[in-house]
Every structure is written in C-alpha cells, then in structure tokens.
Amino acid sequence: MRYVLICPDDFLHHLLGGTTLAGDPPLYLVADAGVRTRIARSGGQALSGNLDEPAIYRRAFRTGREAVLVAAPAERLTKILAALRAVAPQAPVLVLRDEEEPAGLPAGATSLSLSAFGERVIQPELERAALRARVERVRQHFAPAERVLIMMQDDPDPDAIASALGLRTLLGRNRGSAPIATFGTITRPENRTMCRILDIEVEEIHARALDEYDRVAMVDVQPGFFQERFEQVDLVIDHHPEDRTVRALLKDIRPAYGATSTILTEYLRAAEVKISQRLATALLYGIKSDTLHLERGGTRADMDAFASLYPLANHSWLRRIERPEMPQEALDALAHGLAHRQLIRGVLFSHLGSLPYVDLVPQFADLCLQVDGVEWSVVSGIVNAEVHISVRNVGYVKSAGDVVRAAFGDLGAAGGHRAMAKAVIRLAEWRAELGQVSAEVVSQGIMERFLRALDGNGPGGGTDRD
Ligand SMILES: [Mn+2]
Known part of the structure; x- marks a missing residue:
C-alpha cells in the first residue's frame, strides 16, 4: 500500500529521502511546485497544490484508506486535516509534531513528537x-x-x-x-x-x-x-x-x-x-x-x-x-542403582556400575536427595576407568566437601561445597588400595569410607569442622 506524506515544504522528503515505506515509494503532497519538481528529479513521486483544499487529496488517494503522515506547522494543521478528512475520512493519520500536542487533532489520528527521533533513533545510535x-x-x-x-x-x-x-x-x-x-x-x-x-x-x-x-x-x-x-x-x-x-x-x-x-x-x-x-x-x-x-x-x-x-x-x-535426554542404557543403570540402593542412617547409597557418561552420577544424586527421610545421597558410577562419586545433602548437616575430602581424599580428587561435593578416583588407585574393582567391592568400599568420614573418622584423619 502506498503511503501519503503531507508537508508544505521539503522537510519530510529530506527526512525520509529515498526510503520506501511498506514496500512502495511514498507519495509526497507539497504546497510548492518547485519542491514537487525537486522531489520528482530525485526519483520521488509528488503532487503539489493547496494543502488546505480537498482537490489535491482527491488526486492523491486511490482507496481512501492509505496511511497518511502529516508534518506541518501547528497553525496550519487544522485546515490540512479538515480538507484531508473531507476526502478520506477513514485514512489512518499520523501527525508529526513539535513539542506540544497539536490542536484539532481529528479523532483516530495518532501523533508522534519530533523529540522521539532523538530518543529512539539518534540516542541508540550515539550509544x-x-x-x-x-x-x-x-x-x-x-x-x-x-x-x-x-x-x-x-x-x-x-x-x-x-x-x-x-x-x-x-x-x-x-x-x-x-x-x-x-x-x-x-x-x-x-x-x-x-x-x-x-x-x-x-x-x-x-x-x-x-x-x-x-x-x-x-x-x-x-x-x-x-x-x-x-x-x-x-x-x-x-x-x-x-x-x-x-x-x-x-x-x-x-x-x-x-x-x-x-x-x-x-x-x-x-x-x-x-x-x-x-x-x-x-x-x-x-x-x-x-x-x-x-x-x-x-x-x-x-x-x-x-x-x-x-x-x-x-x-x-x-x-x-536445559533438559538433558537420557539414553536407554542409562535407564538400565538407574534401574540397577535403584534396586540395589541402601539407606543407612539417613544416607542413601546407590552404585550405578559402568555408565555411558559422567553427568548421570550428579543427576541421580540430586534425584536421590528427594527421597523421604534422606539427608545425604551418595551416588557412584564408573566412567572411563574412574570411579565418580557425587554427594548431596539437605544443607543443615556437615559440609559435604569436608566429608568427601575425609572419605576419599587419600585415593583421588575429592572436595566440594556445603551441600554438594564429588570425588573422582582412578580404578588403578582403587585396585592398589582395595585389591578388587568389582561393583560389590567398590560400592561396599564407598559406603564404609563415607560412613566412617561422616562419623568424623576419615582415613585422611578427617577434619570435623562442624
Ligand atoms: Mn552473571
């Protein structure tokens, strides 16, 4: 649809230059024939005539529903809008104004202040x-x-x-x-x-x-x-x-x-x-x-x-x-871990055996903490010849980081925060310490070491800061 731009002089043409609006070059309505010629020479479309009389609008509008932009001095606005409305009462009208609200703005017309250019166009570009x-x-x-x-x-x-x-x-x-x-x-x-x-x-x-x-x-x-x-x-x-x-x-x-x-x-x-x-x-x-x-x-x-x-x-x-998907084999590991879980003095232990990837261990540790009556969850699994142990607690008990360090610090990397901690132990270390790496031995070893550390008797001379 063609837009109709009304302005006594060439201000709007300067402002909007060669822009097309809604895909079509706009039609300029100006008062002065010289301005019309200049616009036409630069490739624009323009009509000139008395903007206070309906005649020019009859030539300009095809459907009467073309959107109109008006930029005119406040004192001329009333007449221009009246003449325009006489021809195209249903045309949507936007009035570009200086600071004050223009008088005689017809019902349904919208106005935009020139200062909006400063705020919306110039200022962001300056920034x-x-x-x-x-x-x-x-x-x-x-x-x-x-x-x-x-x-x-x-x-x-x-x-x-x-x-x-x-x-x-x-x-x-x-x-x-x-x-x-x-x-x-x-x-x-x-x-x-x-x-x-x-x-x-x-x-x-x-x-x-x-x-x-x-x-x-x-x-x-x-x-x-x-x-x-x-x-x-x-x-x-x-x-x-x-x-x-x-x-x-x-x-x-x-x-x-x-x-x-x-x-x-x-x-x-x-x-x-x-x-x-x-x-x-x-x-x-x-x-x-x-x-x-x-x-x-x-x-x-x-x-x-x-x-x-x-x-x-x-x-x-x-x-x-955001929503990690689980492969089928992970479900088997989780099912095994759930079936063989042990709840001892508020600590839920679950050993998942061999796993396709490490993230399952902390994910499952989070889940296990939600179980009724559980204050600690200790979940382990084996990935790439390493035992990964994730520990979670409800927050008002001993620091998970301290307990994990005390329990496993002598075997591998172990530590963490108040409510979450982890240890990673190479199977070779485990074998050297405990002889065997079967699932039973590993899960039994984790339980014993963890409970001993929780009681304040870790193998590394467990510190008990709480
Ligand atoms: Mn941030």
Whole structure:
C-alpha cells in the first residue's frame, strides 16, 4: 500500500529521502511546485497544490484508506486535516509534531513528537558509536598480547562461560591464544552439558599459571572476588555491583543488567562481529539462566540482546542443555542403582556400575536427595576407568566437601561445597588400595569410607569442622 506524506515544504522528503515505506515509494503532497519538481528529479513521486483544499487529496488517494503522515506547522494543521478528512475520512493519520500536542487533532489520528527521533533513533545510535569506540580500545589493548587469559569465577555458570566465549570471539582469538579459565571447577550438570554440547573448553588453572599470560580479562566476576592475587587486571566486564573499587585498566560494570552476556552481545553487535550459532546459543542461555528466563532482574537491554540472539541460536541444542535426554542404557543403570540402593542412617547409597557418561552420577544424586527421610545421597558410577562419586545433602548437616575430602581424599580428587561435593578416583588407585574393582567391592568400599568420614573418622584423619 502506498503511503501519503503531507508537508508544505521539503522537510519530510529530506527526512525520509529515498526510503520506501511498506514496500512502495511514498507519495509526497507539497504546497510548492518547485519542491514537487525537486522531489520528482530525485526519483520521488509528488503532487503539489493547496494543502488546505480537498482537490489535491482527491488526486492523491486511490482507496481512501492509505496511511497518511502529516508534518506541518501547528497553525496550519487544522485546515490540512479538515480538507484531508473531507476526502478520506477513514485514512489512518499520523501527525508529526513539535513539542506540544497539536490542536484539532481529528479523532483516530495518532501523533508522534519530533523529540522521539532523538530518543529512539539518534540516542541508540550515539550509544552504539560510543560502544564501538570502547570495543576498539579493548581490542587495541589486547592485540599485541601473545597469550590472553579470560578468567571466570570458581564454578562458573552459563553467563560466565558464554561471556568468556563472547569476549574471545570479540578479540578474534582461539582456545590456544585465549583460554577460558577458572581456579575452581564446573560442578552443575547443566553447565557441563552446555560445555560439551557447545564444545567449550574450560581450563582449570592454578594461580601459578598466571605468569604465563600477557593480559588478563575477567568476565562476570571482579578481582576482589578472588583469594588469588593478580598483578594486573587488564579488563573487567561484569554486572555484579562493584563491591570495592575494581582495579583494572579497562572496566565495564553495569549492575543494572541482568547478565554479563547482555553486555558482550552489545559489544559484538556494536563491532559488527558475526555471532555464530554456537556463540548465540551460549549467550542466549547465559541471559536465560541469569535472569530466570527474563523474569528476574531482566532489563530492556537484556530483552533486546535476547531478541537479537534468539533467531541466531540453535534451539535443539538449547533443549538438550536445559533438559538433558537420557539414553536407554542409562535407564538400565538407574534401574540397577535403584534396586540395589541402601539407606543407612539417613544416607542413601546407590552404585550405578559402568555408565555411558559422567553427568548421570550428579543427576541421580540430586534425584536421590528427594527421597523421604534422606539427608545425604551418595551416588557412584564408573566412567572411563574412574570411579565418580557425587554427594548431596539437605544443607543443615556437615559440609559435604569436608566429608568427601575425609572419605576419599587419600585415593583421588575429592572436595566440594556445603551441600554438594564429588570425588573422582582412578580404578588403578582403587585396585592398589582395595585389591578388587568389582561393583560389590567398590560400592561396599564407598559406603564404609563415607560412613566412617561422616562419623568424623576419615582415613585422611578427617577434619570435623562442624
Ligand atoms: Mn552473571
């Protein structure tokens, strides 16, 4: 449908120039024949005549329902609208106005203030230009570095992981020249699944390794969060409130934002960096999980970033991350584990035997904690010649991390938090210690060691901090 643009002079033509509206070049109605000629010369369509009289509108309208945009001085508006309405009473009308509400606005007409251009068009573009300059500074600062470290918090969450991947993409680097790292480890199964499905490698590093990097960036975390000391932090991008003044050469901290992934999405868009399906999926998941699907702490900026990422993301990957599917063989392992479960003094033990993948162990440990009367769940399984043990508790008992360290620390990696912990023991270690690695021996060994540690008599001289 053709739009009809009414303006005594060439203001609208200047403003809208060669734009087509709704797929068709608009028709300009102007007062001056000279203006009409100029518009026509530049390829536009225009009629000229007295805008206060119906005649020009009879020539302009075909159906009488064409949408109309009017830009005229306030004192002329009434006459123009009256003449227009006489010919096309049903045409939708938008009046472009200066500050004040125009007098005599016909019923059903809509008005838009000129200042809206400033707010809706100019201001976002100015912000984008400022952001682009900021991104350029970041890129220049990191360009000479041979190796860049992108740090996340201990036990990084999807927002941190996605932001780290976003920053690495922004800097045009790969996992060799800019590893994504944490001093801790990723414990939540969904977060591990995210890394597996999106092929994101998170390096678990030690503070000693900091010397190996020329530049350090932090995403979704601030230097004050760490116990480890950083000699210099080059960049901090975060959305947590600044607890104490962040010391970094460059920083962008926006507590109003629901997710750091939103800031990185803005950076990537401002710099016109191509956002791959993998990165879009990560960032979208980062925003979703930090804002509870935009329901908590989400702002306009988060929604904009979300909307721009949505069509780029792979939604079947996202489903697999959010609702991990279980292969048939996993059901058999779970059935076996359920049938052979043992509940001893509020501790539910279940050994799942050989498993196709590790995530089943923590998933099942979560599930077992929901059983009536259970204060602890201890679930184990064997994957790639390692015994994986996940421990959960209801939270008001001893620290799971302490008990797991006391129970299994002498055999392999063991530790965790108050309510969740894990141990990973190589079967070779187990065999050296206990002689056998049959399912019965392993599950019996786990039970004995765990209960002894829970009583405060771990093999490693178990500490009992509670
Ligand atoms: Mn976050």
